[in-house]
Amino acid sequence: MTSPRRKRLALVLLSLLGMGASAALVLSAFEKNLVFFFTPAQVLSGEAPAGQRLRVGGLVQAGSVQRHADGLSVSFVITDTVQQVPVRYKGLLPDLFKEGKGVVAQGRLGQDRVFMADEVLAKHDENYMPPEAGEALKQAANQRKDPKEATR
Missing domain, CATH: 1.20.5 (Single alpha-helices involved in coiled-coils or other helix-helix interfaces)
Structure with a gap:
């Protein structure tokens, strides 16, 4: 018992x-x-792990949007004004998606350093930018102005 x-x-x-x-x-x-956020400069420096879900944000590079024959696939480049990351996406883009405007893509980075997005988010008005993307663009602008100052 x-x-x-x-x-x-x-x-x-x-x-x-x-x-x-x-x-x-x-x-x-x-x-x-x-899901972690990375800038194009961080992606190309190797900080972003290949094969893991992440977000890449910046501006859609002017002249980079290419729509494919199937009508749903699109390729474009995200830039932080210093580095560029090519993106492939299959699906409907947001109405506010335009060249030169802010964008955040969510998906996986391939071994070839091409970002395979499964979701694309565009900024909703002219005053909004995701905080991480805005900070990345400011840092990139500072690096272009004075590379020695940006490393401090």
Whole structure:
């Protein structure tokens, strides 16, 4: 016969095991849905991991948008005015997607350093830019003005 003390101990251990398993599942789901933002300069410097979901943001380079024959595929280049990352996307682009305007693409970076986007977000008005993209453009402008000053 089991004592009440052993029953309580078994109940506590089962509860701890259940909470541990729940915490592991939550952390696993959180890690899978975590998406980091990178600028084109960071992507080309190797900071962005190939094959992992991430976001790349900047401006759509003027003259870079190429629509393909199937009507849904498009290629374009995202720039932070210093570096450029080629992007391929299959789907409908937002109405506000235009050359020279801000954009954030979400997807995976291929081994060939071409970004395969599965979602493209365009800025919604002339005053909005994602904070990370705005900061990246400011840093890129500072680097062009004075490369020694930007490294401090």
